[in-house]
Amino acid sequence: MATPTKVDAVEEITNDFKDSTAAVLTEYRGLTVAQLKELRRSLxxxxxxxxxxxxxxxxAAKEAGIDAFDGQLAGPTAIAFIKGDAIAAxxxxxDFAKANPKLVIKTGVFEGKPLNASEVAALAALESRELQLARVAGVLKAPMAALARTVDALRVKLEESNGAAPAGADAPAAEETAAPAEAPAEEAAAPEEN
Structure with a gap:
């Protein structure tokens, strides 16, 4: 008969499976408490x-619909329930397993798909999302800076053309507008002298 404590533990593990994008099953035989603390901090x-x-x-795995751990649950077992970046975790x-060979990665599950130990290592070899975003931002940074310089140059040119007239370009237009303005004034003045 299941005790309330065991029922609660199964429910918690089931929820951890359901709330995670990935989970990695490990055996930690021989690791010290300090090493496990270091691993938790690194994750x-x-x-x-x-x-x-x-x-x-x-x-709990069966209740969560996960069969990747069948036959793997033996020995001192710990699971990394990953809610964030699965690649980084x-x-x-x-990396920790390489430095501490007593941590053995047995199997895993990523977005509902089972992974063996070598597939977990392959997942780790991919670029993390943060690194991918940083690279995209770096790639976009140069074109955005060039675009900003172009916009600034166009703005300066527009301000110059609206402010002071360039030499030679607007000068004939100014003479043309000045001449017609003087001609009507002379015509208007001539009848008064008569």
Missing amino acids: GADTKFAVVKNTLTGI AKSLT
Whole structure:
């Protein structure tokens, strides 16, 4: 018979699976508490690294519709529930596992699709979304700066053409407007002298 504590634990793990974009199953046999703390810190705030009970996790995975962990739940097990950037979290996990071989990445699930250990490593090898956005921003920065310079040059040219008339271009037009203005004044003055 299931105790209320176990029911609550299964519900929590099920919700963690459902709320995560990815989850990575690991074995942490031989890691110290300090090393696990270091790993949690390296994963960031958007990833929950939880030590779990295998039987309860198996039940929770089934309730969440995940079959990637079937046959993998043995030994001291911890799961990284990833809510943020799955690529960055996978990279943190694989980097930590390289530095600390006692952390074994067994399997994972990403957006509902099962991943084996090598596929988790391949996910980690991709560029993170932040890096991709930074590169796009860098690519767009130069054209935007050139566009801003062009707009400024056009604005200056427009202000110059509206302010002072360039030499030679508006001079004949000014003479033409001045001459007709003088001619009617002379015609108007001539009848008064008669």
